[in-house]
Amino acid sequence: GNSVTQMEGPVTLSEEAFLTINCTYTATGYPSLFWYVQYPGEGLQLLLKATKADDKGSNKGFEATYRKETTSFHLEKGSVQVSDSAVYFCALTNSGNTPLVFGKGTRLSVIA
Amino acid sequence: DTAVSQTPKYLVTQMGNDKSIKCEQNLGHDTMYWYKQDSKKFLKIMFSYNNKELIINETVPNRFSPKSPDKAHLNLHINSLELGDSAVYFCASSLGQGRNTGELFFGEGSRLTVL
Numbered sequence: 001g002n003s004v005t006q007m008e009g010p011v012t013l014s015e016e017a018f019l020t021i022n023c024t025y026t027a028t029g030y031p032s033l034f035w036y037v038q039y040p041g042e043g044l045q046l047l048l049k050a051t052k053a054d055d056k057g058s059n060k061g062f063e064a065t066y067r068k069e070t071t072s073f074h075l076e077k078g079s080v081q082v083s084d085s086a087v088y089f090c091a092l093t094n095s096g097n098t099p100l101v102f103g104k105g106t107r108l109s110v111i112a
Numbered sequence: 113d114t115a116v117s118q119t120p121k122y123l124v125t126q127m128g129n130d131k132s133i134k135c136e137q138n139l140g141h142d143t144m145y146w147y148k149q150d151s152k153k154f155l156k157i158m159f160s161y162n163n164k165e166l167i168i169n170e171t172v173p174n175r176f177s178p179k180s181p182d183k184a185h186l187n188l189h190i191n192s193l194e195l196g197d198s199a200v201y202f203c204a205s206s207l208g209q210g211r212n213t214g215e216l217f218f219g220e221g222s223r224l225t226v227l
Contacts, residue, residue, distance in 0.1 A: 032214045043116070043202055043218030044155075051214075087153050093214045099145065099160055099168055100216060105153040 002027045004090050006103035013080055013110050021075040021106045023064075023090035031092040033057075033066055033073040034100065038087040047075075047088070080110045115139050118203045118219035125193060126227055132189045133222045135203030142208025143167075144186040145216065146178060149200040161186055162208060190224075198226045 007022040025031065032051045036044040048057030053068035062077045073090060090103040116137045125131055137144060145168075146158040160168035161180045175191045190197060203219040 034214055036216075038153075041220070043204075043220050044216070045218065046215050049214060089155065091214075099157050100214060102155045105155065107153070 002031065002092060002094060002098075002101045004092055004101055004103035006088075006090050006106050008104075008106070009087075010107040010109055013108070015082055015110055015112050016079045017110075019075070019077040019080045019084075019108065021088055021090075021108070023073045023075065023103060025071050025073065025090070025092050027071075027092055027094060029094055030068075031094050033064070034091040034093075035062070035064055035073070035075050036089040036091060036102070038089065038105070040086070044089060080108070082110045082112050084108060085110045114219075116203055116205055116217050116219040118201075118222050120222060121220065122223050122225075124225045124227065127193055127195060129193050130189070130191045131193060131224070132187055133201055133203075133224070134185070134187045135219060136185050137203075137205040137217070138184065139205055139217060141205040141217070142183055143206045144180065144183070145204040145206075146186065146188050147202040147204060147218075149202060149221070151199070155202070159186075159188075193224075193226045195226050198224055200224070 003026045034049045035047040037047045038044045048059040050057040050066035056065045064075045087105045089105045091100045143162045145160045159178045164180045177189045180186045200221040200223045204216040
């Protein structure tokens, strides 16, 4: 079955540091890949997505590239801010009819 | 105007009680979901409805019964609450079967605490 594996958290960084959160996946076919973010006390919201190999999703300074050869979709940001503190979830779906499968989430704390 | 709204936001109750959580979406989506998030933030799908019909029912105890009176509403009723039911329950919606882009729109969550 489909699954997503994310690096364990929590991750604590100083403001302006470089961020990488690793995500690898197992899936049949050609899944679409997503990063969702959950700010404290809120529901999840879509951060970025990529639907085919070599696609790069980007939003709010975050980027992730769909790497089929390594089955990875690592999240990166060049310079984090305190407001980026949240839990980040990697997710995938195989088709429009199957629900998203989420990773276990990685908590990021950014300190000033 | 909140796209996906859940009530109540917080619920504290005793073991053995029955409680309901309501969800409404005003996005015109056909598909709605209930997810359970445990204390370690692990998110697991419980149910999915498409146009009022149940399409996904994961391994969830029979004490949990979803009801969708119309495609804009998906309520969750829980009987005989147990300590392990304590969690945050998220409602979500998406476009619909065959049209999903993978983007889910989540409510703010309902934190259930069973004492």
